[in-house]
Amino acid sequence: MAMPLYSQQDSIYIEKKDGALKKYWNSFIHGNVDRTFERKIDMSYAVAPSYTREGSFGVGGMATGLYRLDRKDSIMQPSDITLTGNISINGFYTLTATGNNHFKGNRSRLSYSLEFARKTLNFWGVSYEGCAMNPLSEYTRQQIRWESDYVYKLSKQFYIGAAFNLNYADLSDIKDISYLEGQKQSYFFTGLGISLQYDTRDFILNPKRGVYIMFKEVIYPEFLGSFNKTLFSTNFIFDIYQKVWSGGIIAGDIYGQFNKKNTPWPLREELGSGGFRMRGYYGGRYIDCNQLTAQVELRQHIFNRLGCVAWIGTGSVFPELKKFNCKNILPNYGLGLRIEFKHNVNARIDYGFGKDTGGFVFNFAEAF
Template identity: 45%
Template sequence: MFRRIVLFFMLFGSCFVVRAGASPSGGPQSPATPAAVDSLSLPADTPVRRRSFVGRIIDYFGKSAVDRTFEKKIDLTFAGGPNYSKTNNFGIGVLAAGLYRIDRTDSLVPPSDVSVFATVSISGFYSVGVEGNTYFRRSRSKMDYQAMFVSAPRDLWGIGYCDARRNPETSYVEKQYKVHARYVYRVLPHTYVGSRLSFQHTDGTKFDAAGDSYIRHQKHSYTLTGIGAIVEYDSRDFIPGPWRGLYASLEGTIFPKALGSCETTLYRATFTFDWYQRVWKDCTLAFDFYGEFNSAAAPWPMLARMGGSRRMRGYYEGRYTDNCLLTVQLELRQRIWRRFGCTVWGGAGNVFSERSGDRFDWSHTLPNYGVGLRWEFKKRVNVRVDYGFGRKTSGFLLSINEAF
């Protein structure tokens, strides 16, 4: 939910894409237009009419969907404006999205990407951060990273499926600093090994008596530093919005007691399997399976949270939370016209732990489905608006890049 991207993008997209997409490349019109020909016959002292403010914005967003990473060190596009979400209410945000290449002579390597964002809302939510993916020369290695600060009023129901279903909600304020970086090196075609470093500090404030009992009277503040190992297979053609390829990743992380504020050393294992296939013109079928498994002694900020902008969209992020999480989703993505597209998806998820009474139970599996619209903000980088449905819940989401 800390990646709510501004509604301004979609509003501008709907207004400007008709004009900006008039040429096949999405760039400006060919100079051989009637207006250009007529201007050649005008007297030398005839004043040249400047483009209006709206016209310049049209040109700006029209050029943003063209890959200029071979011409520029970094191809940046800026946008900003109002936003709205069911969780955070009305707000305002800004975004800078960029594409670049470490080696601009190599067209076989996909462009690297970076996004810088900030948003604030009238509910008291605010966040600022940066994230991205970098391909090094000849794709011999790659790195992804994220750094952000979030302050958010949050609702809380407890830990585990049963608490989430029967407890009345309470609220608290969560402030979180989060940094992670992953670096992997190719050892076989599309096969990488590497490491991960992460740091997370969480402060929970304004808990009431029910809130303290919901987190089982744990501390309100925790610091976690993680060191991990990664093995993955990645043949995706472009990470922010794949059209084809396979991604499988197994990641193990240890959180040493000496590098945090927990009373014991903790562990986490995650597994991701994503598959993408073009099924007909401008249509991609995407499949995602994700599993997260945390130590039984994991504190409340470290627990897996169902919901958010990537998986189980439409559920309040954190209502269903526990040591372990499994989710699966299948999504059909179709380009409709020029820079506009749509999507439909379905899936399911389950939270559980090894505690007595909270083990995996098929009857606790929650459904998920929804529809969405896409606008190509930059070349193959989409702004997305999704509306997801679940069991007795639904939610509206704005974000950038595909969910998976």
């Protein structure tokens, strides 16, 4: 008697597998359709080869979702969450979770970022002067970082917020220990802060109109960390968005981060790090206690889910305000492609140019 090639269990497995593949394909192709009013969370996924200047080639995965805690409120913008992971051929790995949670009533919001990372990176030093003079070296960094801001709406546009940060960083396999300029290889910090914000943006991840102004002061108490002093940090952001013609948005960004002189290296500013400002520079090529940058970007919708951008900017890092040197201001400009991955949320591919450098940046949501 002839035996069947497939059992009933095999058929059920194949059907489930085909159904899962079809569901994934539909979520990818139709991911830009707003499903937040009919689903608890509208998720999309992607796995693909990846490349970063710091990590070289590898494999990356991403899951991003939009959701509403009150699906009857059509005025409040949706909440978002993005999970990413990347493993590269040189041992570089990162796991991140970021998001903005808008609570019912549209009176408060929690923004957060969590990162686990192990990176073998190029290293020039921990100050602008050192980075400009030292030959290329190398080190391995392991880092766990949590940053969160809870803001409460005081009026239609004004918010007051509280910040809570954790930062653990450790350096190993340093080729030249003198590049640390006497600092320790490992630190832990706990930050507590307060912020004031003016925010009229229509959507945080892809603003098309509005103004965002933020002042934040964070204290890192000595007794809540491994450094022998209490530290203070001041952050300022001014962003503006304006429609210029059909499908065209002009966006501007001014960013300042100010720390005390002799701030430990994990709290120092790395020009180009994160792919939001001074895009194209190798993260860590220029490091110092303070950073000041400015950029203007033209965003143009092309067709359906495609768009493009062009930007020009400038910035620098420096040890303290009185030692800010105009000769150390660095240029930045570039072009980018936008693909609407979720409803009003873009996947972005940028190529940025700088002083004797250039590189790709892959990310989700706009740079600012």
